[in-house]
Amino acid sequence: MGGFCGNKNILAPKKCSGEARHRGLTQNSAPGPKGADIKEFGDSESGPPLIPMIHAIEAGNKPMVAAIEGFALGGGLELALGCHYRIAHSKARLGLPEVTLGLLPAAGGSQRLPRLIGVPAALDLIITGRHVTAAEALQLGIVDQVTDHHTVDAAVKFALSVAGRPLDARRISSYSCPPVSGDLDALFEEVMRKVRRGARGAIAPVACVQAVRAAATLPYARGMERERELMATLFTSGQARALQYSFFAQRAVSRWSTPSGARWDASAPKPVRKVAVIGLGTMGRGIAVALAQAGFPVVSVETQEKQLTEAKRAVSQMLERGAKRRGVAAPLDKMSYSSNIQAVADVDLVIEAVFEDMGLKKKIFQQLSAVCKPDALLCTNTSSLDVDQLASQTRNPELVVGMHFFAPAHVMKLLEVVYGPRSSPQALATAMQLGKKMGKVSVAVGNCPGFVGNRMLKAYVEQAFFLLEEGATPELVDSALEEFGFSMGFFKVSDLSGLDVGWKVRKEDGLALPGVSTGPSARIRQGRRYSPLGDLLCQRGRFGQKTGSGWYQYGKPGGRVATPDPWLHSFLEEYRAQHGLVPRRIDPQEVLERCLYALINEGFRILEDGIAAGPEDIDCIYVFGYGWPHYRGGPMFYAAMVGLPKVLERLEHYYRAHPDVPDLQPCSLLRRLVASGSPPVQKWKEAIKKLHSQL
Numbered sequence: 001m002g003g004f005c006g007n008k009n010i011l012a013p014k015k016c017s018g019e020a021r022h023r024g025l026t027q028n029s030a031p032g033p034k035g036a037d038i039k040e041f042g043d044s045e046s047g048p049p050l051i052p053m054i055h056a057i058e059a060g061n062k063p064m065v066a067a068i069e070g071f072a073l074g075g076g077l078e079l080a081l082g083c084h085y086r087i088a089h090s091k092a093r094l095g096l097p098e099v100t101l102g103l104l105p106a107a108g109g110s111q112r113l114p115r116l117i118g119v120p121a122a123l124d125l126i127i128t129g130r131h132v133t134a135a136e137a138l139q140l141g142i143v144d145q146v147t148d149h150h151t152v153d154a155a156v157k158f159a160l161s162v163a164g165r166p167l168d169a170r171r172i173s174s175y176s177c178p179p180v181s182g183d184l185d186a187l188f189e190e191v192m193r194k195v196r197r198g199a200r201g202a203i204a205p206v207a208c209v210q211a212v213r214a215a216a217t218l219p220y221a222r223g224m225e226r227e228r229e230l231m232a233t234l235f236t237s238g239q240a241r242a243l244q245y246s247f248f249a250q251r252a253v254s255r256w257s258t259p260s261g262a263r264w265d266a267s268a269p270k271p272v273r274k275v276a277v278i279g280l281g282t283m284g285r286g287i288a289v290a291l292a293q294a295g296f297p298v299v300s301v302e303t304q305e306k307q308l309t310e311a312k313r314a315v316s317q318m319l320e321r322g323a324k325r326r327g328v329a330a331p332l333d334k335m336s337y338s339s340n341i342q343a344v345a346d347v348d349l350v351i352e353a354v355f356e357d358m359g360l361k362k363k364i365f366q367q368l369s370a371v372c373k374p375d376a377l378l379c380t381n382t383s384s385l386d387v388d389q390l391a392s393q394t395r396n397p398e399l400v401v402g403m404h405f406f407a408p409a410h411v412m413k414l415l416e417v418v419y420g421p422r423s424s425p426q427a428l429a430t431a432m433q434l435g436k437k438m439g440k441v442s443v444a445v446g447n448c449p450g451f452v453g454n455r456m457l458k459a460y461v462e463q464a465f466f467l468l469e470e471g472a473t474p475e476l477v478d479s480a481l482e483e484f485g486f487s488m489g490f491f492k493v494s495d496l497s498g499l500d501v502g503w504k505v506r507k508e509d510g511l512a513l514p515g516v517s518t519g520p521s522a523r524i525r526q527g528r529r530y531s532p533l534g535d536l537l538c539q540r541g542r543f544g545q546k547t548g549s550g551w552y553q554y555g556k557p558g559g560r561v562a563t564p565d566p567w568l569h570s571f572l573e574e575y576r577a578q579h580g581l582v583p584r585r586i587d588p589q590e591v592l593e594r595c596l597y598a599l600i601n602e603g604f605r606i607l608e609d610g611i612a613a614g615p616e617d618i619d620c621i622y623v624f625g626y627g628w629p630h631y632r633g634g635p636m637f638y639a640a641m642v643g644l645p646k647v648l649e650r651l652e653h654y655y656r657a658h659p660d661v662p663d664l665q666p667c668s669l670l671r672r673l674v675a676s677g678s679p680p681v682q683k684w685k686e687a688i689k690k691l692h693s694q695l
């Protein structure tokens with residue numbers, strides 16, 4: 001029996017060896033316990049001959065018992081559903097995660113599961129792709145028995161106990177779906193509405209609902225045909241390729257390396273038993289919650305008494321809400337608080353999360369260096385400041401790294417771990433491992449202004465402003481970006497996070513200047529084109545949602561519903577007239593090309609500079625930290641899908657039209673990759689190494 005050891009009529013995951021076992025896979029084409037080998041998906045459209053095999057098992061005259069240990073995911077669970085009985089070890093996990101790979105369970109899973117456990121429960125598992133424990137699987141009716149002992153022995157005993165019983169009632173394909181309470185059509189319409197809203201252009205969740213609907217409304221054989229048709233459209237879609245790339249990209253980024261030769265497999269992390277968080281503003285609170293939820297004792301230091309009192313309440317509430325959602329006890333006992341920095345004396349690692357003010361941060365790093373254990377790791381949650389300058393304030397600069405969390409820090413999956421020129425490999429390994437324990441996708445990046453995410457974002461934001469100057473509206477720009485798959489366009493995000501945040505940074509950088517002059521020189525700063533539009537709005541007190549208006553209007557301060565603002569439209573008209581700009585019609589394609597290709601171009605510069613180790617790192621940063629639609633893989637994967645020659649040609653075109661915008665000038669790495677035949681994204685790392693060595 002392919003991929004499973006046949007113990008007479010028991011199906012149990014075969015023990016695999018070597019590389020295959022490492023990957024949790026069996027060595028032939030049938031899916032092993034973790035499901036099909038995702039790497040094989042691109043190779044064939046037909047998939048393994050699993051469906052006839054499952055049919056044969058189900059149609060057999062001897063009772064077939066699936067013994068499930070470890071993971072029974074995807075094709076592995078579909079195979080088990082073809083058996084007449086299922087027994088799981090208590091530590092087993094089961095699920096149909098195909099949707100997370102841009103697919104649907106197409107070996108009968110979408111047809112059998114609803115027949116076995118009912119439409120609502122099956123929809124939940126198939127649409128979310130979540131894994132369930134053996135206990136939940138038993139409760140749902142997916143498995144017949146859970147054992148703490150040797151699963152195959154338990155299955156043999158079970159098979160003997162049912163031998164001779166009629167099997168007709170055990171063939172799931174012969175079942176009808178259990179009736180739902182209420183109207184079936186209404187249920188599917190409601191689910192489809194929710195799925196379409198949440199999917200934001202992802203096609204697999206929609207196809208999953210359609211397949212389950214087929215199970216609920218068609219005879220099994222026709223349902224299988226529908227399952228196959230739907231799968232055929234997904235199987236070769238760009239979305240499936242992007243999600244499968246992303247699966248491996250997430251795993252690749254944990255195998256970090258730096259240009260100086262430090263590597264994940266040669267650097268042992270230091271043990272971290274207790275952590276301190278300095279500063280309990282929004283970020284500090286989220287970080288403290290994420291640490292406590294990951295099981296770390298946390299001491300949180302906030303010197304302002306009022307802020308400390310508020311923060312204690314807020315953190316407890318966040319912990320309680322999180323615990324309620326997960327059905328566990330709130331880890332309130334992990335938290336302690338102090339207004340005195342001396343409280344960090346015994347911790348192994350500190351995360352500083354005070355305001356983005358270099359002077360203040362430097363002072364704190366000097367204090368930490370004096371107060372902490374000499375081998376404590378000192379981390380900063382800065383989103384853009386120079387980690388090396390902070391390191392230079394301490395006795396042990398090799399123990400300083402950046403840990404850049406994204407708001408809200410207890411929710412967002414991304415962590416940029418920033419190594420400076422003096423950070424030791426062990427410090428980097430420790431921060432990476434802490435991030436992993438906190439459930440984050442941790443990406444090691446080099447130290448430069450904005451690191452990876454914010455450095456690329458700058459180029460994107462700049463294009464959004466320029467497009468307004470040239471004739472676009474915030475609505476036009478946002479709808480193009482939302483149509484692409486971002487949950488919010490740039491201008492809505494900017495209103496949500498507050499326009500004053502960027503204004504403060506631009507003032508510090510000497511870009512935002514008081515007063516407005518006319519003529520072209522008013523829009524040139526530091527030798528390049530600059531748009532003061534954001535500054536002008538801030539000067540008028542329009543900071544976004546919190547003040548009731550920004551790029552949109554919100555009815556009242558704190559309002560959340562963005563509506564187009566006629567004042568803003570007239571303001572833009574006046575601004576263009578004042579600066580002699582003749583508005584033109586801008587189409588959504590130009591919005592996408594200008595914003596996304598400028599961002600991608602900066603991504604190539606980052607690869608060229610060695611700030612990110614590979615395209616996977618950049619893609620994970622954008623998918624998990626910046627709302628890049630997961631089913632588009634990330635900006636660098638997207639560039640490869642569009643075709644590097646096309647990205648290059650469009651950048652050249654826009655740079656010719658806007659020679660005063662250096663971000664549109666195609667970067668030399670992009671040119672060289674195109675000249676070397678545009679290798680697939682998986683080969684860029686190698687190609688970049690080769691190109692660097694030729695320089």
Ligand SMILES: CCCCCCCC/C=C\C=C\CC(=O)SCCNC(=O)CCNC(=O)[C@H](O)C(C)(C)COP(=O)(O)OP(=O)(O)OC[C@H]1O[C@@H](n2cnc3c(N)ncnc32)[C@H](O)[C@@H]1OP(=O)(O)O
Nearest residue numbers: 023034035036037038045047073074075097106107232251
């Ligand atoms: C045209 C119409 C065609 C119709 C054809 C229809 C026929 C359909 C037939 C079969 C279809 C089957 C569908 C599937 O089975 S889809 C695959 C479902 N399985 C999964 O999605 C599981 C993915 N894996 C995971 O979620 C995790 O790996 C997990 C099992 C939870 C274990 O997690 P953890 O312990 O943290 O380990 P890692 O994630 O780090 O994984 C360890 C290494 O194993 C590699 N891996 C894991 N799963 C797979 C896989 N399914 N395929 C390939 N490789 C896999 C992973 O990359 C790690 O490798 P490395 O260390 O090198 O990075």
